[in-house]
Amino acid sequence: MGNLRLFAVLFSILFLFAPLYASGTPQEKPADSQQVVPEKTPENAEPVIKTEVEIKPAAAEPEIVPYKSNPVAVKAVEKSTALFTERIRERFAMWLSRSGKYLELMKEILKNKNVPEDIVFLSLIESGFNPYAYSVARAVGPWQFISATAKRYGLVIDWWRDERRDPVKSTAAAANYLSDLYEMFGSWNLAMAAYNAGEGRIMKALKRSKSDDYWPLLNTRHIKSETKNYVPRFIAASTIAANPEEFGFMNIEYHQPLNYDEVKVNGPIDLEVAAKCADTTIETIKELNPELRRWCTPPGMPVYILRIPSGTKEIFQKNLSEIPENERFSVAAYTVKKGDTIEKIAKKAGVTVKVVLALNSMERVKPLQPGTEINLPPKEKFQLDRDDRFENRKASYKKSKKTKTVKTKKSNNKKVLLTALNKKKTVVND
Numbered sequence: 152m153g154n155l156r157l158f159a160v161l162f163s164i165l166f167l168f169a170p171l172y173a174s175g176t177p178q179e180k181p182a183d184s185q186q187v188v189p190e191k192t193p194e195n196a197e198p199v200i201k202t203e204v205e206i207k208p209a210a211a212e213p214e215i216v217p218y219k220s221n222p223v224a225v226k227a228v229e230k231s232t233a234l235f236t237e238r239i240r241e242r243f244a245m246w247l248s249r250s251g252k253y254l255e256l257m258k259e260i261l262k263n264k265n266v267p268e269d270i271v272f273l274s275l276i277e278s279g280f281n282p283y284a285y286s287v288a289r290a291v292g293p294w295q296f297i298s299a300t301a302k303r304y305g306l307v308i309d310w311w312r313d314e315r316r317d318p319v320k321s322t323a324a325a326a327n328y329l330s331d332l333y334e335m336f337g338s339w340n341l342a343m344a345a346y347n348a349g350e351g352r353i354m355k356a357l358k359r360s361k362s363d364d365y366w367p368l369l370n371t372r373h374i375k376s377e378t379k380n381y382v383p384r385f386i387a388a389s390t391i392a393a394n395p396e397e398f399g400f401m402n403i404e405y406h407q408p409l410n411y412d413e414v415k416v417n418g419p420i421d422l423e424v425a426a427k428c429a430d431t432t433i434e435t436i437k438e439l440n441p442e443l444r445r446w447c448t449p450p451g452m453p454v455y456i457l458r459i460p461s462g463t464k465e466i467f468q469k470n471l472s473e474i475p476e477n478e479r480f481s482v483a484a485y486t487v488k489k490g491d492t493i494e495k496i497a498k499k500a501g502v503t504v505k506v507v508l509a510l511n512s513m514e515r516v517k518p519l520q521p522g523t524e525i526n527l528p529p530k531e532k533f534q535l536d537r538d539d540r541f542e543n544r545k546a547s548y549k550k551s552k553k554t555k556t557v558k559t560k561k562s563n564n565k566k567v568l569l570t571a572l573n574k575k576k577t578v579v580n581d
Contacts (some may be wrong), residue, residue: 216340216386224366224383231380231387236398244400246279247392251405253280253293257322264326266333272389273325273343276381282316282441285537291315294325304328310509311449313538317442318409340365340382348378411439412464416457416471419450419480421532428470429459446532447480451512482510482526487519500527503542 218224235243258268277295278284290297292315298308304324306314314320325346332342335350344365345353356373357363369379391398416425422443426433437443439458448455459467471479485496493516497504504516510526519525535543 216382218366218386221366223369227369227380227383228386228390231384232391232398234384235387235391236400242279243388243391244403246275247395247400247403247405249280249406250275250392252407252409253318254408256318256409257293260319260322261326264323264330266326266329267339269389270326270329270339270343272392273346273385274322275388275392276384282318289538289541292321293318294321296321296324300328309449310505311445311451312442313444314442317440320442338363338365343382343385344368344374344378347381348374352378409439410461411458412461412467413456413458414464414467416448416455417453418476419447419452419455420457420471421447421479421481423532424471424474424479425457425459425467428474429463429467430470431460431463435460444536444538446529450480450510481529481532483529484524485527487521487523487525489521491519491521493517493519496525496527502528502533503539503546505542506539 218228253274254271257271257274261268261270274280274293278293280293282293284293284295285291286295288297291301291313294315296304296306296315301308301315301321301324304327306320306324308315314324329342329346332345332350333339336342336345336353341353341357341364352374356368356371359373360367360371362368365382368374391400395401395403422436422440423433423446425448426436429436436457436459439460448457483500485500487496493504493507493513496519497507500507506528507525508514508516510528
């Protein structure tokens, strides 16, 4: 009986203290227990809130690149902060202003691609959110894609359009590329470094330095200065953008967020015609459709999605329906004469052979029959862009180099011939 009473007392004690053992004290919880949120909670229960969210300062460092415990990183970020707040202060203020147009749009795309929203500020240091940014390496657009990488991630680049300049399409491509880089390296720091330098170069640098982190690479010669500055500048730019007033950027006038309607156009249409149909300016149509390189939408596409000012879709469709198809798209017709070649016609028109081929849906240069009518760009609407000018310089350089090579060969042959004759004469005289 005594044993039975003792058992009952012990059972009562265990029953009273069991909940305490089950819940544990704050010190006994795992380090990340405050971040764990149950998938389902009772309807009336209050949701679990992360403690750090409540106390996080407005201009805290981006969560994806913690660095403040690393002296090398701190020094690099401070240097980049000084660059933006002192040396190029006015330019950086302009970039912040322009960010208002694209920031939320790009963040939403990144979020849908499971890429941290803070990554949007790569576009800030890459281009200052400029769709028309163009580097010496011929990287283009807000995310500064080179041609090969852009095409690998599905962006179209041809004579009619360059989707690297489109803020929506290029952001989606950048998100996909950065996701692949993160999967490859397991670090957003390294993913961003690889975005700048190329994945092969970063892999080689890590192997040579026997490291798996970005920051130790800053004290090596395995990556270029541009890549060493890349992540620190990203951190500095995103921190400033989160709270510009704290860094002395007062009263930034942010551009209005990009807002538009989309319409499907069947067959090519001049941007001038589109502007009239939407009761707006051609500059506005170009601004909403920065991928378009020419005076019209691409002729080779049976359907093209065009952006027009928000709220104008109905009036656009009504006005367009009243315009005959043969008046929507303009080209200059040229009748081929005897002796004409595509090269000659292109030179007369002041364009490259590629332009003539593109405008006439030709894949290659071929003989032209006299009397044939071909399309040329309308002089009053066609303007060369930077890629056109680059191609022209490139073609001119190749031609010049070829001419010099031919002249050099002729000169060398003549010299060799004279030398041989002289030798022969000498032999005879002897």
